[in-house]
Amino acid sequence: MTEDDPTDEISDIEDRIEALAEIAERCRKYILASKIAIGGGAALLLITILGVFGFGQTAALGSIALVLGGIVSLGSNVSTLRQTNDAISAAEARRAALIGNIDLRVVADAPLKLV
DSSP states (O other): OOTTOTHHHHHHHHHHHHHHHHHHHHHHHHHHHHHHHHHHHHHHHHHHHHTSSOOOHHHHHHHHHHHHHHHHHHHHHHHHHHHHHHHHHHHHHHHHHHHHHSOOOOGGGSOOOOO
16 A cells, blocks of 8 residues: 555545444434423423413423423534534545545456356
């Protein structure tokens, strides 16, 4: 291998893509949890407002906090997911460019050996 051989850089890029994919998957899980928190908080607030189960002011404040926390978490993780997807796209483009620069030889040109 020569110094100009991009295989090490391609390997590093693939490792980075895998790490970014794990981050993206974690963001998706947090986004789902945030949506559940928003829905649960809204449902609890509605139940508290209607007085169905006789919950007090503490439940109303808790449900508002749950909705607001869910909204903040959702926005943060959606933003992080977008940035991560952009980084994955850039890394894949760089990897494709490096692979395109490799002088590949056709295997069909090699003589066949049967042992």
